[in-house]
Amino acid sequence: MIEHLQKLPGVGPKTAQRLALYLIERPEKDVLAFAQALVDAKRQVGLCRICFNLSVQPVCDICRNPHRDDRVICVIADPRDAIAIEKTREYRGKYHVLGGVISPMEGVGPEQLHLQELVHRASKDTVEEIIIAIGPSVEGDTTTLYVGQLLKPFVRVTRIAFGLPMGGDLEYADEVTLARALEGRRELDY
């Protein structure tokens, strides 16, 4: 049990031991229920066949939701990014999960990402804007460039803003962030 627990992200030998002792002290039915839940989740959760987000159904809740705006698709690297964006409660469009970013160092090329399906979705008449919401890094910028060139013939492509984070003091911002904040300055429109 300890060997398996130790493989979890962020769990080292000491934590694994602590978790194992906790589980040993539980009633057997609790441990059985926990084990069953792991297997059930693993078996039931797959990828939405439209947006490739995690989903129990063949098509995920967001793709099926008629109140979500299907004129806008937000392209993200990872299902976790959708959770982060949903928390803002500001976005009412759909998503498309690439399943990673282009990274020659880690052997991830465009062909490993869900790009063909994205081109197919973006080329539909209903889609008016593709928002690329991929974080700023070498791999993120490469992926954004690639996706942008792929989609521009079909549709308007935008990218989320980079700059000072909320509560960010200029003094504590790193130089690249500050340079991007200056470069990305916008007309004051109020």
Add this chain to the structure above:
Amino acid sequence: MIEHLQKLPGVGPKTAQRLALYLIERPEKDVLAFAQALVDAKRQVGLCRICFNLSVQPVCDICRNPHRDDRVICVIADPRDAIAIEKTREYRGKYHVLGGVISPMEGVGPEQLHLQELVHRASKDTVEEIIIAIGPSVEGDTTTLYVGQLLKPFVRVTRIAFGLPMGGDLEYADEVTLARALEGRRELDY
């Protein structure tokens, strides 16, 4: 000595004691030179009479530098912000230091800031753009709004971008930062 050292920002009783013992163990001439440097700096450093940045001369190095672009003025709250922006090596214009932000809670109103002088500078024909580089916060946003309304009749006013910082993963961004990054998205222009 310890009482005085303890008043420095970030110096608690223990650090003050450590610094004091260090100074006691130095040769007397070093301590005299240190004390003199404190007094000299305090006496010599004043505010530039054009931009209100810290300066030994009546007019600071940046204001006197003919290679700095005087068509652009970057409005900042504090001299430290100029140091941060200079480190990016991306900005070639001039500065204007407000000397704080509008904060009713701390009793700072517009009249305490170097705003009249800014209006005077911005209304000159040579000035083409005012970049407001004040961090995002309630006080920062209020100040930006105020400065913007004051200057718009004379000149183009822009504001630095807010969004994801460099290396910022969407997953770890707070909700307001992510909402601003989405709201501030821009056309992909490559």
